[in-house]
Amino acid sequence: MQAGPPGRRARLRLSGLLWRRPWLKALALLTPPLAAFLIIYIGSLAVVFISSFWSVNAFTSEIEHTWSLANYRLIFDTSQPYLHIALRTLGIAAAVTVTDAVLAFPLAFFMARLAGRRTRAILFVMVLLPLWSSYLVRIYAWQTMLAHNGAINWWLNKLGLPDQNLAYTNAAMWLVFSYVWLPFMVLPVYAALERIPDSYLEASADLGARGARTFRSVILPLALPGLVAGSIFTFALTLGDYITPVLVGGPNSQMIGNVVYDNFATNVPLAAAFTLIPILTMGVYLVIARRLGAFEAL
Amino acid sequence: MRRIRKKYVLGAVVLAAVVTAFAVAAATVQAGSESVSSGLPTKIGKGEGRLNLLEWPGYSDKSYSSKFQKQTGCTIHRKDAGTSQEMFGLMHANGGGGGGQYDLVSASGDASLRLIYARDVNPINIKLIPSWKQFLPVFKSPPHNTVNGVHYGVSVQWGPNTLIYNTKKVKPAPTGWAAIYSKKYKGKLTVPNNPIQIADAALFLEKTRPRLGIKDPYELTRAQLAAAVILLKRQKPLLKRYWNYAADEITSFANGDVWMGAGWPYQTLALQGAKHPVPVKEIVPLPTTGWADTWMLASKAPHPNCAYLWMKYVTTPQIEAKQALFFGETPVNPKACPYMNKEQKGACAAYHLNVPKSYYKKIKFWKTPVPTCGWTKTQRCMDYNAWQQAWTQIQG
Numbered sequence: 039m040q041a042g043p044p045g046r047r048a049r050l051r052l053s054g055l056l057w058r059r060p061w062l063k064a065l066a067l068l069t070p071p072l073a074a075f076l077i078i079y080i081g082s083l084a085v086v087f088i089s090s091f092w093s094v095n096a097f098t099s100e101i102e103h104t105w106s107l108a109n110y111r112l113i114f115d116t117s118q119p120y121l122h123i124a125l126r127t128l129g130i131a132a133a134v135t136v137t138d139a140v141l142a143f144p145l146a147f148f149m150a151r152l153a154g155r156r157t158r159a160i161l162f163v164m165v166l167l168p169l170w171s172s173y174l175v176r177i178y179a180w181q182t183m184l185a186h187n188g189a190i191n192w193w194l195n196k197l198g199l200p201d202q203n204l205a206y207t208n209a210a211m212w213l214v215f216s217y218v219w220l221p222f223m224v225l226p227v228y229a230a231l232e233r234i235p236d237s238y239l240e241a242s243a244d245l246g247a248r249g250a251r252t253f254r255s256v257i258l259p260l261a262l263p264g265l266v267a268g269s270i271f272t273f274a275l276t277l278g279d280y281i282t283p284v285l286v287g288g289p290n291s292q293m294i295g296n297v298v299y300d301n302f303a304t305n306v307p308l309a310a311a312f313t314l315i316p317i318l319t320m321g322v323y324l325v326i327a328r329r330l331g332a333f334e335a336l
Numbered sequence: 337m338r339r340i341r342k343k344y345v346l347g348a349v350v351l352a353a354v355v356t357a358f359a360v361a362a363a364t365v366q367a368g369s370e371s372v373s374s375g376l377p378t379k380i381g382k383g384e385g386r387l388n389l390l391e392w393p394g395y396s397d398k399s400y401s402s403k404f405q406k407q408t409g410c411t412i413h414r415k416d417a418g419t420s421q422e423m424f425g426l427m428h429a430n431g432g433g434g435g436g437q438y439d440l441v442s443a444s445g446d447a448s449l450r451l452i453y454a455r456d457v458n459p460i461n462i463k464l465i466p467s468w469k470q471f472l473p474v475f476k477s478p479p480h481n482t483v484n485g486v487h488y489g490v491s492v493q494w495g496p497n498t499l500i501y502n503t504k505k506v507k508p509a510p511t512g513w514a515a516i517y518s519k520k521y522k523g524k525l526t527v528p529n530n531p532i533q534i535a536d537a538a539l540f541l542e543k544t545r546p547r548l549g550i551k552d553p554y555e556l557t558r559a560q561l562a563a564a565v566i567l568l569k570r571q572k573p574l575l576k577r578y579w580n581y582a583a584d585e586i587t588s589f590a591n592g593d594v595w596m597g598a599g600w601p602y603q604t605l606a607l608q609g610a611k612h613p614v615p616v617k618e619i620v621p622l623p624t625t626g627w628a629d630t631w632m633l634a635s636k637a638p639h640p641n642c643a644y645l646w647m648k649y650v651t652t653p654q655i656e657a658k659q660a661l662f663f664g665e666t667p668v669n670p671k672a673c674p675y676m677n678k679e680q681k682g683a684c685a686a687y688h689l690n691v692p693k694s695y696y697k698k699i700k701f702w703k704t705p706v707p708t709c710g711w712t713k714t715q716r717c718m719d720y721n722a723w724q725q726a727w728t729q730i731q732g
Contacts, residue, residue: 064344065351072352081356085363096707096719097453099428103364112725119732185591205593206577284529284580289572292731300531300728303425304450305721 083317090311099304109311120297124315127293130208131276134215135269141216142223142268143261149224150231165221173218177285180214181205184286206288214286215276222275223268230264231257266332273323277316376461380644383408387642390415390426390434390441392629392663395492396646400658404649410642418581420447420530427456427634434634439643441634442492444627445480445702446532450720452481452488453706457632462487464644467651467669474696475668479710480703481630489632490647493656493665496626496688496699497536498618500604501596502589512621513540515596517567522574526588526597529578531720531727532702536598536625537564537571539700543623551711553625554703561718561726568730578731582606590614600627601687602664620688622698628668660687 056063091105113120149161168176183189184205191201204210234257242252280295287293294316301309327333389396393416401412415438417423424447427434433456434441443451451457462468468476468490475491482488501510506521516525517540527533538553541563550560576594579585585603588594590610599618607614631647633640649655656667657675666687667676673690676683684690709717718726 060341061344061347064340065348068340068345068348069352069355072348073355076352076356077359081360081363084356084360088360088364094721096721099424099450099454099720118725119729122732123728181587182591185587186593187591285584288577289575290732292728296731297728300421300724301721303421303428304724308721308725 086310086313089307090314092307094305094307101306109308112308113311113315119292120312123292123297124294124312126208126291127277127295127316128319130212130215130293131273133212134219134276135272137212137216138220138223138272139227139265139269142220142227143265146224146227146231146264147257150228151234165224168218169221174281176218177214177282180210180217181286184210184213206286206291208287208291210286210288211282211291211293214282215272215279218282219272219275222271223265226267226271227261227264230261230267234260263331263333266327266330270324270327270332274320277319376459377464377640377644378461380464380648381641383410383642383645384639385409385642386411386413386639387646388413388415388437388439388639389646390417390423390438390634392417392442394663395442395629395659396650397659397662399662400650400655404646408642408645408649410639410645412646420444423447424450424454424456427451428454431636432456433636436636436638438634439637439639440631440646442629443489443632444629445478446530446627446704448480448489448630448632449483449704449706451632452483456635457488458635458637459486459488460490460633460644460647462490465490465648465651467648467653467656470653470671471651471668472670472696473693474699474701475628478628478701480628480701481632489630490651491668492629492631492650493660493663493667494626494628494701495600495602495665496620497598497624498601498604498620499596500585500589500599500607500616500618503615503617505595509617510596510619513624514544516574516598517571519574521596523576524593524595525571525575526577526579526585526594527571527575528585528598529580529731531723532625533598534561534564534568534723534726535700535702537567539623539625541567552709553700554705555709555711555717556705557709557715557717561722565726565730572730572732586610589616600664601666605664605686622695624699625702626699627702629665660689 056066089101090109091107093102093104093106093108094100095102112118145161145165149158153161184202185191186201186205188205194200194202204213238256238260239252242256247255278295280293280299283291283293283296294312297312298309301312387410389412391414396412396414405411415426417426420443423441423443427438427441429435430437432454441451441457443457471491475494477485477487478491481491499510499513499515501515503509505524513536515521516527527536534556535553538550538556538560541548541560542550542553545563548560548563550556556564577588579588579597582600582603585594585597585599586606589597589603589607590612601618604616604618607616631650633643637643650659651669653667653669653671654675656669656672657679659665660667660672661676661679661683666689670689673684676687676689688695705718705720705723707717707719709715
């Protein structure tokens with residue numbers, strides 16, 4: 039071995055060992071971050087999944103390790119409200135996604151292809167500015183606007199129209215969710231639209247296509263990955279929310295998040311079992327989104 | 337750097353997965369939590385210099401707690417909770433007993449028994465709190481914080497559940513709880529979003545359907561619970577919304593969304609005293625339900641002496657009066673009456689503190705539903721999780 043200080047000799051020995059045994063190098067590099075990811079993310083999901091097969095002590099709310107399918111039987115029992123709540127949540131999430139797609143597309147198109155640099159910057163700021171204020175403040179703002187004597191009714195009355203009665207309904211939740219998640223839809227769609235080369239649109243016009251045909255055949259397919267990426271945000275965020283139903287929802291507005299919130303302290307197994315529905319839904323959704331190319335646009 | 341071979345990547349994934357599997361197994365094999373059972377202290381020792389409170393917001397406001405901090409040297413660190421669920425969750429997490437993070441929790445009756453049975457709170461020596469002797473008899477050893485004669489905390493404040501109505505919109509004035517089950521003001525009613533509301537329905541059924549045999553609105557058999565659920569499902573279309581926080585109900589009354597509903601004196605006084613006062617009045621149709629808060633000692637409390645000093649301080653008449661007027665609730669110590677009237681004329685009556693003792697017999701204070709029935713040995717009663725599932729079903 040070469041002469042030198044002992045520290046250097048040890049380092050050289052280690053380096054040689056790693057060179058001779060490349061699998062050791064791979065292990066040392068990959069295992070720590072992989073283990074961290076798996077333990078914190080997959081591991082916690084696994085613990086949730088396992089605890090969904092247990093039950094709780096009726097007195098102490100302690101989890102008892104008695105294996106049974108009772109929680110799943112309760113959730114999939116059609117006389118119970120859980121499936122209904124899950125369907126309602128999925129429905130609202132879908133409605134919010136479609137709404138945001140429709141609202142975000144023109145805005146993103148203008149920002150990406152038509153706006154000058156200054157206008158684009160200003161629009162960016164305006165789209166992102168609400169995200170700087172607290173989520174709770176924005177929902178309370180809507181609660182105030184939708185109230186019986188709120189801003190919306192004030193405007194409607196000035197225009198001679200009757201009062202709206204949207205406060206504390208599912209429609210109010212749809213409105214609020216669409217508003218709150220809109221920036222998350224605008225940005226991926228903007229990114230996708232920005233990448234469409236001008237030459238494609240010129241070529242489409244050269245081939246004789248008018249606006250609508252170009253839109254259908256050229257722009258929309260290329261923007262689809264952006265739309266799908268944005269829809270992941272709007273869909274997933276709506277699926278798990280429980281604060282908006284509490285603040286602007288009415289008597290028939292329970293969502294998945296509310297059931298989990300109500301049960302997480304006293305009946306963890308039931309909450310865990312119910313959580314599986316959004317997890318599986320999002321799993322399927324993400325597989326479809328990947329197929330549609332969403333992750334290239336991000 | 338050369339790319340890492342695929343088989344080595346797979347090997348690393350397998351190793352990481354094995355490590356994860358061990359971690360998951362370790363997490364799911366629960367270590368039994370030791371219950372620290374030591375004898376009750378016979379006197380309050382020296383303060384430890386710090387007090388961690390898990391409280392309803394405002395329960396240790398500086399206006400009446402700064403003197404305590406000066407006198408005892410116990411600096412107060414607060415964690416505010418919004419609902420009983422949150423309180424129970426925080427006390428039960430991290431191995432229970434407050435996880436070593438909290439000394440006292442101001443639990444309402446719908447959470448207190450859960451905390452006791454989950455061994456998250458320890459018994460206290462009630463003799464160390466001299467004001468206890470002055471308490472109204474109904475709050476000395478109430479079933480929601482005293483089990484088999486053992487005190488698991490000291491009552492601090494209470495409030496009745498009242499029927500609040502807008503005097504301009506609701507004519508004639510309502511006389512009983514039947515008003516919130518009737519179609520007359522459909523779409524303009526509100527009730528709290530809390531499974532303990534089932535007890536209100538049960539109390540109503542106790543009078544209107546005596547054949548159900550309801551003896552205690554918090555101890556319901558399966559059939560009695562089902563009947564209460566049916567009543568509440570019939571009530572749901574009459575509601576504008578369920579309110580979750582007191583501020584929600586205040587907003588709903590103030591902006592005209594709601595004309596009548598179940599609430600607390602806190603909301604009524606806030607609406608009447610607002611900058612643009614709302615014309616509301618409240619009635620307390622007896623029998624009614626009520627809530628009562630208890631300061632309970634966490635079983636893993638790091639500063640028990642400061643905890644006892646706080647319990648002793650906050651139950652004295654002057655501080656009871658101060659807290660009651662600040663928060664909008666009623667003291668358990670009737671000696672607070674003159675202090676309340678000194679700060680605010682007629683406060684004692686407005687908070688229903690000067691009523692005869694028979695009044696309290698007609699208030700059924702919140703109690704966590706547990707599987708054993710106190711009034712029958714032959715039937716099983718529904719536990720809190722059954723109530724929670726019933727409430728989820730009502731909400732739909």
